[in-house]
Amino acid sequence: MANPLYDGLFGQHVGRDTVFLHLPDERTLTYAAFLDMAAQYAAALTDMGLAPGDRVAVQIAKSPHALVIYAACAQAGLVFLPLNTAYTADEVAYFLENSGARVVLVDSGKRDAILPIADRCRAQLETLDADGTGSFATKAAGFPPHYDTVPRSEDDLAALLYTSGTTGRSKGAMLSQKNLLSNARALQSEWRFTAQDVLLHALPIFHTHGLFVATNITLLAGGQMIFLPKFSVDQMIDALPRATTMMGVPTFYTRLLADNRFDAALTRHMRLFISGSAPLLAETHVQFERQTGHRILERYGMTETNMITSNPYDGERRAGTVGFPLPDVEVKITDSTTGATLPRGAIGEIEVRGPNVFQGYWQMPDKTAEELRPDGFFITGDLGQIDADGYLSIVGRNKDLIISGGYNIYPKEIELLLDAEAGILESAVIGVPHPDFGESVVGVLVAAPGQTPDLDAIRSSIGTSLARFKQPQKLVVLPELPRNTMGKVQKKALREQFADVFA
Numbered sequence: 001m002a003n004p005l006y007d008g009l010f011g012q013h014v015g016r017d018t019v020f021l022h023l024p025d026e027r028t029l030t031y032a033a034f035l036d037m038a039a040q041y042a043a044a045l046t047d048m049g050l051a052p053g054d055r056v057a058v059q060i061a062k063s064p065h066a067l068v069i070y071a072a073c074a075q076a077g078l079v080f081l082p083l084n085t086a087y088t089a090d091e092v093a094y095f096l097e098n099s100g101a102r103v104v105l106v107d108s109g110k111r112d113a114i115l116p117i118a119d120r121c122r123a124q125l126e127t128l129d130a131d132g133t134g135s136f137a138t139k140a141a142g143f144p145p146h147y148d149t150v151p152r153s154e155d156d157l158a159a160l161l162y163t164s165g166t167t168g169r170s171k172g173a174m175l176s177q178k179n180l181l182s183n184a185r186a187l188q189s190e191w192r193f194t195a196q197d198v199l200l201h202a203l204p205i206f207h208t209h210g211l212f213v214a215t216n217i218t219l220l221a222g223g224q225m226i227f228l229p230k231f232s233v234d235q236m237i238d239a240l241p242r243a244t245t246m247m248g249v250p251t252f253y254t255r256l257l258a259d260n261r262f263d264a265a266l267t268r269h270m271r272l273f274i275s276g277s278a279p280l281l282a283e284t285h286v287q288f289e290r291q292t293g294h295r296i297l298e299r300y301g302m303t304e305t306n307m308i309t310s311n312p313y314d315g316e317r318r319a320g321t322v323g324f325p326l327p328d329v330e331v332k333i334t335d336s337t338t339g340a341t342l343p344r345g346a347i348g349e350i351e352v353r354g355p356n357v358f359q360g361y362w363q364m365p366d367k368t369a370e371e372l373r374p375d376g377f378f379i380t381g382d383l384g385q386i387d388a389d390g391y392l393s394i395v396g397r398n399k400d401l402i403i404s405g406g407y408n409i410y411p412k413e414i415e416l417l418l419d420a421e422a423g424i425l426e427s428a429v430i431g432v433p434h435p436d437f438g439e440s441v442v443g444v445l446v447a448a449p450g451q452t453p454d455l456d457a458i459r460s461s462i463g464t465s466l467a468r469f470k471q472p473q474k475l476v477v478l479p480e481l482p483r484n485t486m487g488k489v490q491k492k493a494l495r496e497q498f499a500d501v502f503a
């Protein structure tokens with residue numbers, strides 16, 4: 001029996017001497033070196049007592065080694081659980097407890113903070129730094145670069161990716177080998193990725209976009225990536241002449257467009273620019289074409305579903321839309337209350353079914369049942385509309401979600417913390433337009449009777465438990481929150497009131 005994901009992505013379908021990653025300082029990593037290291041890492045994980053299906057939590061800086069862990073997990077039949085490097089120790093504690101991860105790999109700088117948590121959760125902690133050193137690397141170096149790939153079926157879990165929940169508790173989306181592989185194959189074919197492609201990669205690799213969309217497609221095609229540790233306009237402009245394709249969140253594109261070096265001459269040789277994870281303003285699409293001559297290809301996806309729709313490679317890439325369902329993926333627009341399918345042109349809930357749709361939330365059958373229908377349709381929480389030509393547009397959200405620079409932030413998680421602060425009666429967290437991040441977080445507070453909240457103290461208190469990108473960029477105090485006749489807080493009214501705070 002084979003291992004579809006490992007064989008599909010990492011099988012010997014490309015020359016071993018082919019370069020896989022271009023790294024800073026003109027260093028490169030070949031497919032051979034990458035796969036040899038993956039075999040050593042897989043052997044080390046197995047030697048630590050891990051069995052197929054066990055979870056490996058990873059909170060390390062973006063580096064080739066972080067991708068090697070992903071490959072090693074696939075080869076050893078383990079479930080890869082990447083974590084945002086911005087998460088605090090409190091946040092990591094939840095993920096370890098909830099997932100039951102057997103191993104947690106962290107940068108050595110985080111070791112002291114995470115070790116007590118790992119001990120409490122009975123997870124083995126090892127370190128792995130961006131330069132490839134650390135206790136785990138030392139362990140792995142003792143194994144030969146050969147490992148008998150563990151057989152797996154396409155329905156076995158490959159990854160557990162946490163997405164924040166509307167109740168404030170994150171949910172682990174269970175992604176099977178088939179979910180990942182089917183989507184990568186569809187995208188490789190739709191976007192014409194080949195071994196000649198060099199993808200400019202500046203996304204983080206703990207989320208679907210940078211990990212599965214960008215990396216899996218490159219691996220399938222046997223292509224190359226210019227692997228930047230993070231997004232920087234200067235490094236992007238420097239690397240672009242060596243790339244053929246680029247993927248990014250809208251903030252990447254607005255930052256590049258604001259630099260006058262980013263023009264038609266610099267980008268003429270490029271084959272494709274892809275955007276996703278957050279709404280790309282139609283005006284950004286238009287400005288991009290004016291400034292470079294290229295039309296950005298916008299696509300739409302989610303952690304739970306991988307990619308759902310894409311604008312066409314050939315044919316019109318329509319600004320303000322996210323294109324058509326991918327092959328084998330069904331999309332319908334439904335009435336949020338009744339679930340009935342709505343006629344073309346109507347606005348409603350976007351539902352999706354296909355081999356891309358996840359297996360449910362880790363140990364949360366009730367949450368799974370709320371969002372995944374028995375007939376296989378997943379209720380995305382996004383509101384959309386399909387036009388006469390079949391293009392899907394996302395027109396809003398039926399979920400209380402903020403997307404800042406491509407990161408998802410669930411207000412409830414922040415509200416729970418704010419409500420617990422001294423002097424606070426209640427709070428409402430909203431997303432308002434932000435020129436750089438698309439949306440940014442505002443915390444609206446109501447003081448407890450007779451109290452004057454100390455905003456600086458509140459900021460520093462929530463800062464210990466909440467990743468920086470989730471922390472409100474602005475805190476304001478109101479005498480009361482606007483409510484409708486049912487007593488529900490009217491966030492729309494608050495968003496309107498504070499719409500211009502970052503303008």
Ligand code: MLC
Pocket residue numbers: 202203204207208209210230231249251252276277278300301302303404405406407437468469470
């Ligand atoms: C960083 N900061 C953010 C932030 N990123 N604040 C709000 N929103 C963000 N997205 C904060 C930091 O905490 C820090 O705060 C300050 O900004 C500068 O940090 P930085 O690291 O220098 O920021 P920068 O490198 O400029 O990062 C911005 C960014 C990055 C847009 C390049 O956030 C990014 O790479 N986003 C991509 C996210 C992504 O990949 N999403 C895909 C999810 S998958 P301070 O206060 O300390 O100065 C998905 C499915 C799909 O959605 O369809 O793809």
Ligand code: AMP
Pocket residue numbers: 163208275276277278279280298299300301302303304322380381382394397403407408
């Ligand atoms: P995540 O849970 O991080 O995977 O984020 C998924 C959410 O990102 C979706 O439900 C959408 O709300 C949003 N999203 C992804 N791609 C797009 C896009 N092209 N346009 C608008 N929103 C998007």
